Amino acid sequence: MNLKALVEAIVFASRGITPERISKITGRDVDEIKKALEEIKNDFSSEDHGVELAEIDGYFRFYTKPAYSDYVSKITRRRFDKLSDSQLEVVAILLVNGPLTRTELDSFRGRDSSAILSSLHKMGVVRRKRKGRSYLYELSKSFKEVTMIEETLKRVLEDSLKEESDNQDPSQT
Secondary structure, three states, X not given: OOHHHHHHHHHHHOOOEOHHHHHHHHOOOHHHHHHHHHHHHHHHOOOOOOEEEEEEOOEEXXXXXXXXXXXXXXXXXXXXXXXXXXXXXXXXXXXXXXOEEHHHHHHHHOOOOHHHHHHHHHHOOEEEEEEOOEEEEEEOHHHHHHHOHHHHHHXXXXXXXXXXXXXXXXXXX
16 A cells, blocks of 8 residues: 555545554554655645645645645635734734743733633633633634644745845845
């Protein structure tokens, strides 16, 4: 059986899966799985494909390439399109700073965030977990998967760093 095709089928059928889980399913070595994932990622990076294989938080999943997202969004339900500016601000703070308590988030924003956190929690954008007598808030896995926010941020930072190094005066190095 073609391992690469098998791994591709498993990733396609999943909502995100780790190489270790694929290894358990297939009975193959994790290093073999990682090599197959890298080959699949390279194969799907060409312009011949409308999807790409991406890794987010150790989970591999196929995503629509940004160039085709406007078309695909016409047939898919988008739950997170209607975030207010304040909600987007909270999302950005949680993305950059990781899990925070409401008090920590309030200090970043300089104002109360409880109503916004409550609405984002109800929408499934953030999840909360107990930390002593308070809660830690973080972006939900489903929000990160649907929006590909971490992957997008990583690309923006890589592009920014590349642009910065390209614009650097060679005589300064």
